[in-house]
Amino acid sequence: MVNSKVRDPERTRQRILDAATEEFARFGLGGARVDRIASRAGANKRMLYYYFGDKDRLFLAALEARYAHIRSAERALELEHLEPLAALKRLVEFTWNYFLEHPEFLTLLNSENLHKGRHVARSRRVRDMHSPLVETLRRVLARGERGGVFRKGVDPVQLYISIAGEGYFYLSNRYTLSQIFGRDLMAARALSARSRHITDLIVQALRRPA
Amino acid sequence: MVNSKVRDPERTRQRILDAATEEFARFGLGGARVDRIASRAGANKRMLYYYFGDKDRLFLAALEARYAHIRSAERALELEHLEPLAALKRLVEFTWNYFLEHPEFLTLLNSENLHKGRHVARSRRVRDMHSPLVETLRRVLARGERGGVFRKGVDPVQLYISIAGEGYFYLSNRYTLSQIFGRDLMAARALSARSRHITDLIVQALRRPA
Amino acid sequence: MVNSKVRDPERTRQRILDAATEEFARFGLGGARVDRIASRAGANKRMLYYYFGDKDRLFLAALEARYAHIRSAERALELEHLEPLAALKRLVEFTWNYFLEHPEFLTLLNSENLHKGRHVARSRRVRDMHSPLVETLRRVLARGERGGVFRKGVDPVQLYISIAGEGYFYLSNRYTLSQIFGRDLMAARALSARSRHITDLIVQALRRPA
């Protein structure tokens, strides 16, 4: 709050973006309150419009930032430099852990889809971010096929959606699932059990039949 | 519309519930408008409060009804009377098709989880509905293990979450995924490809290693 | 205020319309405050939207009502039953007096024209109101021409605009004109002098040259 008096536009902008991300994640786009975002950011409400235009553009900015973050973390995995099976396991585990540690990303995506993806539709940036991911995965699969460890004909997009879906559904729907199955899905043991389950499932599914 | 003037309490209640389900599915709990629900139901807004108390209780009623519906459809599959592998495939395909044909169920669940499952937490009914599902799946798995077609140690809850998650993520996030991967995930060919992919993946993952 | 608690929709609507007319007249469309309208009407702000939709539609409703009022008063003059010269004088005096007694009408029209007539453009009602006025004036002029008291070729629309304009400009711009000419244009003597001036001017201008 001391620093908020010092004129530092870039920090102000970032504080607003961070506060917005948290607010959108907690309450969804519709449930998010501009007043709360501003006050959490220690900024005047007007600044939010000054930097981002309106609530929708602020939402898109938050979403883009989170997409950029996960894709950047993925690139840091350097899957291309690993053996195919190791690369696959690493991606599966990374994805699970990322979702676990960044629940805001899941709710942000849910909001965007509730709104039929209308923000992301206007963003070239987001689409451009994803070609490298698919290409990397495609090359890992190809190497695995050639090396005889993966079965043939697996589509990298389908595979990625499966890897993500296995963690996404579990974590995004943790409240209802915990309730209907009468288990605390977020207990430490449950989480590590799920992690193993997913890795096993994906690896088994990809492995070339004997 | 003719009948809407006749006093038929049960029909009025049902019309409100149907309208609410659609509204909550399209806009989420926060984005749903009580006025729109009433007007779509052809009912006075006051009736909504008369029958359901308030917006939250109406939401819970809609959610419970959808849970009851899918669980009832699942029971109709009579998985217990099928061979383990056939039963597994049938459940996988049913789940995919149900999600595909009932997108409102997915958004209802998303809303409930955005709100940390606070409605479902108060509902005994919902929890009670799910024990039979888990039991059925457990027995199918046990038969498959004994028969040597499934590998051992698969937890029925983990399996169900995987089966559901494979379809859920793809369909619930169809807007963002279509955009970031540059594909129309809802095209007919894409849908049948996903269906095959999921069945293959789950069956491969469950099969006993040679 | 006592009555405001009694449920009388028509009165509530009328109170809002009256308050709105006054507010729009005093401050213009842009300067008018919805809060003030509601509080002057002794109504909840929400009611304003309940009855009129939004601020623009409320403005149009006020404008239509004032147009209807002056046209109705004009019809009551029964110009058709008077001698042409008497009818002309009567219309001139009426118009002056009406503008003098209903300054809100002038400012309402100014606002509408500042906004390029966009409300009135959507209103069939307003246009339909005016055909009778033009027709009446046309017939008075025709009778005057035939009777040799008016010169020929006077367009009724041009004439009406002149009659109105003579009073309109004086009254609508009374503040600036009083200031720049150093006279109180609203003093009783000034007003009656203007009235005589306008009647003389119009009558002289219409009279058939000897």
Add this chain to the structure above:
Amino acid sequence: MVNSKVRDPERTRQRILDAATEEFARFGLGGARVDRIASRAGANKRMLYYYFGDKDRLFLAALEARYAHIRSAERALELEHLEPLAALKRLVEFTWNYFLEHPEFLTLLNSENLHKGRHVARSRRVRDMHSPLVETLRRVLARGERGGVFRKGVDPVQLYISIAGEGYFYLSNRYTLSQIFGRDLMAARALSARSRHITDLIVQALRRPA
């Protein structure tokens, strides 16, 4: 735009004043936006306050400038050097054409009157500008009376208000009048017809009865 970077105080001031005049004319005092004025002037918003103090004083400056402009153009007519009838016609035609070519002047005056002339009331300059106009007109009328072409007893202020009013009302209210009378009052033929109508009307009204 190149020059806007060069420090030229007088030009900056003038650009702001021009932008303000246009903005106030289009949207009225209340509807005008300080941001738009600054951005159209290619100036920083702060400069507007630096040069003019606040929005109201900027409005007054714009109004004064327009008053000065029309009065200056009137003086250039040199009515004193013309025959009375010619002088009258020239003033009538000038006034019509000026209003036609400077619609911003009309809306500026409307705004000032909506605000009860409170800006102009504080301005000595504006009042001082107008004495010469009245004096000139008085002398033209006197010459006309003596020469037997004008009738007696016409007040120059009343006459000026009539001359102005005939054009003002037509042009200022062109949107509503076009709509209610079902004619495009701004069509070329309509404009020249109005010009002739006004000249005829004023000349007829002033002419000494035979």
Add this chain to the structure above:
DNA sequence: GATGAATGAGGGTTCATTCAT
């Protein structure tokens, strides 16, 4: 002279809910 960043009050509008009938 000039700039971008910041402010707080208030703008029109919409919300879930309840009252009187």
Add this chain to the structure above:
DNA sequence: GATGAATGAACCCTCATTCAT
């Protein structure tokens, strides 16, 4: 059981103005 009218709090956004540099 059912209705239209009414409520007050809060929503997103915009305003003229001023601060720090």
